[in-house]
Amino acid sequence: MRAAVYAALAANERPASAYDIAEAVSRAEGRRVVANSVYRILDLFVAANLAQRVESANAYIVNAHPGCLHDCIFLICDRCGRTDHIDDDRISQDLRGAASAAGFAPVRPVVEVRGLCAACTES
Numbered sequence: 001m002r003a004a005v006y007a008a009l010a011a012n013e014r015p016a017s018a019y020d021i022a023e024a025v026s027r028a029e030g031r032r033v034v035a036n037s038v039y040r041i042l043d044l045f046v047a048a049n050l051a052q053r054v055e056s057a058n059a060y061i062v063n064a065h066p067g068c069l070h071d072c073i074f075l076i077c078d079r080c081g082r083t084d085h086i087d088d089d090r091i092s093q094d095l096r097g098a099a100s101a102a103g104f105a106p107v108r109p110v111v112e113v114r115g116l117c118a119a120c121t122e123s
């Protein structure tokens with residue numbers, strides 16, 4: 001089941017919702033798989049750093065760098081849904097510092113930028 005969920009997630013270039021993945025796994029396995037059990041597995045993947053949650057899209061994407069921990073900054077295209085990401089530890093360190101200074105803990109920055117990707121800007 002975990003392998004099937006991971007395969008369905010990896011088949012998507014764009015962030016996929018638990019419902020999208022439940023449907024893909026249901027099709028692949030020939031049996032009904034509910035989104036709730038997919039959510040549980042996706043959360044395990046996120047905890048293991050294998051997948052990342054794109055909060056503003058309520059969706060998941062394969063982690064581009066499972067070997068290292070970053071506060072990834074997602075760039076999400078409002079037109080085609082393409083999601084790229086950049087890592088800028090300076091920005092996330094600043095955010096962590098500012099939140100800690102305000103007495104906030106534990107700190108987990110979520111930075112997502114919405115707009116148009118390069119391809120959609122050209123067309």
Ligand SMILES: [Zn+2]
Pocket residue numbers: 064065070071072073085086087
């Ligand atoms: Zn990253």
Ligand SMILES: [Zn+2]
Pocket residue numbers: 077078079080081082116117118119120
């Ligand atoms: Zn786009």
